[in-house]
Amino acid sequence: PAKPVIFSGMQPSSDSLHLGNYIGALSQWTQMQEDFDAYFCVVNLHAITVPQDPKELAARTRATAAQYIAAGIDPAKSTLFVQSHVPAHAELAWVLNTMTGFGEASRMTQFKDKSQRAGTDSASVGLFTYPILMAADILLYQTNVVPVGEDQRQHVELTRDLAARFNSRFGDTFVVPEAQIQKGTAKIYDLQDPTSKMSKSAETEAGLIKVLDPANVTKKKIMRAVTDDDASIRFDREAKPGVSNLLTIYSVLTERSLESLETEFEGRGYGDLKKGLAEVVEETFAPVRTRTEELLADPAELDRILAGAAERANEVASRTLASAYEALGL
Ligand code: ADP
Ligand code: NA
DSSP: OOOOEEEEEEOOOSSSOBHHHIIIIIHHHHHHTTTSEEEEEEOHHHHTTSOOOHHHHHHHHHHHHHHHHHTTOOTTTSEEEEGGGOTHHHHHHHHHHTTSOHHHHHTOHHHHHHHHHHOTTTOOHHHHHHHHHHHHHHHHTTOSEEEEOGGGHHHHHHHHHHHHHHHHHHOSOSOOOEEEEOOSSOOOBOSSSTTSBOOTTSSOSTTOOBTTSOHHHHHHHHHTOOOOSSOOOOOOTTTOHHHHHHHHHHHHHHTOOHHHHHHHTTTOOHHHHHHHHHHHHHHHHHHHHHHHHHHHHOHHHHHHHHHHHHHHHHHHHHHHHHHHHHHHTO
16 A cells, blocks of 8 residues: 655755754654655745845755755655745645635734744735645645644644645545644754754854754854753753753764663763763764765755656646646636
8 A cells, every 4th residue: 555645844944954953853754754655845935935045045955955865864765855846836825825714824823923023014925825835735745644843733724724625615636634743752952042942043053053063063062051050960851951951962862761861971070961962963963964065065966866856746746736727627
């Protein structure tokens, strides 16, 4: 029997992924690609809902794809493609735009947050209809499962509503997908502000560990991570958020339990923990960095991989779009 389909996307909004992306998304996806027919999309059409520098956008799109491959997404197993290479995304999005209520779209909380940050007058209509393009992304591949963070739950709900609405008005066309909210996934916090999640949108990069940073930069950031005055190495998210974050990262990257790390570091200082962690992070990221650099140094090879994936994606997506158009009388 065919494997169930998963779809997930990431914006090319930074030159390097960070440790939170690596642990919270990438390492999960490399595991999921074994059991699912996986589509991983670099969503550059989503990225232009806020202003972008064209050269930088093009470079980041390639760098994002390269890092995913470098971290273990296998282009032979998964379809890793660039959204703008598949015209059906924009075409189906238009159709779904015509079926979304204005009030329904207005209830999307992420738009409220993002437009407030942009200033309501400078927010684009594209930012407003962002979730509808996301629905098109998902529905084009007859996706069964959408692995996302809690913040995307509302968008997947909208996708389900739109699929069901289309099917009931025009006949069965789309699979109605399920969200798989990644709860078990460790959440990684900022090294300087360990109660906020590590994010590329943080005000400074002092607490952000980037996959492509050189080892000495990452080590410096880890050595300067915020801890506390209590000087004991134990996991306590409430009382010791900084130390707990370091232990979480250590534990996830080495696949060792928090208990075994607490035992190993008993009676030792934070300096030891940080030095050990810097080594673990370097062991994890060094091969990813090297492979990313190789891929970016050989543009023809990366283009070939992305073109092959776009061709596969186009085949499925244009078939789905054709049934939708036919159902609509277009
Ligand atoms: P950012 O917050 O840096 O903008 P994104 O929202 O682009 O990150 O997230 C891309 C993926 O990485 C999502 O699947 C998200 O759940 C995951 N992710 C982002 N930050 C973290 C974090 N600090 N801990 C765990 N997972 C994260
Ligand atoms: Na984000």
